[in-house]
Amino acid sequence: MNTSPPLEKKPKIAVVGAGYWGKFLIRNFHELGGLGWIVDNRPEILAQLIQQYPDVVGIATLEELLALPLKPDGVIIATPSLTHYTLGKKVIAAGIPLYVEKPLATTLSDAQALVALAEANNLPLMVGHLLLYHPAINRIKSLIDEGALGKIRYIQSDRLNYNKGRADRNVLWDLAPHDFSVLFYLTNEQPVVAMQATGHNLLGIDDEKLDHVQVQFTFADGTLGYTQASWAYPKKQVQLLVVGSEGSVILDDTLPLENRLTLVKTTPSGVRETLPVPYLPLEPLRLECLHWLNSLGGQQVSQSQGKTNGLLVVHWLEQVQQALEPF
DSSP states (O other), X not given: OOOOOOOSSOOOEEEEOOSHHHHHHHHHHHHTTOEXXXXXXXXXXXXXXXXXXXXSXXXXXXXXXXXXXXXXXXXXXOSOGGGHHHHHHHHHHTTOOEEEESSSOSSHHHXXXXXXXXXXXXXXXXXXXXXXXXXXXXXXXXXXXXXXXXXXXXXEEEEEEEOSOOOSSOHHHHHHHHHHHHHHHHTTTOOEXXXXXEEEOOSOSXXXXXXXXXEEEEETTSOEEEEEEESEEEEEEEEEEEEESSOEEEEETTSXXXXXXXXXXXXXXXXXXXXXXXXXXXXXXXXXXXXXXHHHTTSOOOTTBIIIIIHHHHHHHHHHXXXXXXX
16 A cells, blocks of 8 residues: 655645544544544534644534635545535535545435546545555455465455444445445455345344345455444454465454454465464554545545445445345
8 A cells, every 4th residue: 555655735624524433533634734624513512622623623514614715625524424425515516625434425326426526527536445544454455466365265354243323324334335345445346246135133223224234245256255244243343354275364453453464374284374464553544544635635546536446335335225125
């Protein structure tokens, strides 16, 4: 992954939405020197953040931000996914580069419309597919590309936890975008030739909301991609497994940084060896935020562009959702 040095003078951006994830974005962009505005319609939250970041301007609505004579160099949308299309369209129409948290939109037609609008206005459109900036996942990608694992047989990505808050549309749209983006990234976004999916409401909190989903993709070269996403699992499990003919690699994102990535191989005598795989233990979100600032400065092209990985993820979220109706 290209981690170019910080810009001498960074663009100033605005973060729209100061919820759970928005606050992480605000902290990172502020520490990188790129935060100019915070937008949130809750006065008490906005007041707290302006007290915490006194050099940043607080604004109640996106419309007020876009009406300013001095426009931000970029806008980050970190609001609920059902608002991504409506808010994102306003940002692009104002001629401002857009970074929207995952998913790009909640329908393929809306995602395609955002991509088309950004291309028509020659503006960068980046999606917050955080794991594409994860140093361990990029280390796995290099192992695959180098042939260190041999022919890849299957990739499994699990994101399981207990969540009764259930703020998003369902667990598919909440958690699976992360795993879909990684599966497509590690397989070089090759065509999916078959898909199977099952979904359930295991906890019975909301009968119309999926809280456990399992999906299997078959890629054009025969690689199988599995993913599980759950709000109904009794403990947190965030694990990526890549199995090849010459070895396997396991990323357990719940372990300490130095123990998260391991390589498993079998010696000619049949002995199984488990070896740690070194990688740069840097914060993925910090790298993603720096990547966005550098792309605004013309130093990089986003590796999670809306027109590639972003659009592909929404396409398959919609396909899986349709396969699992009536949820």
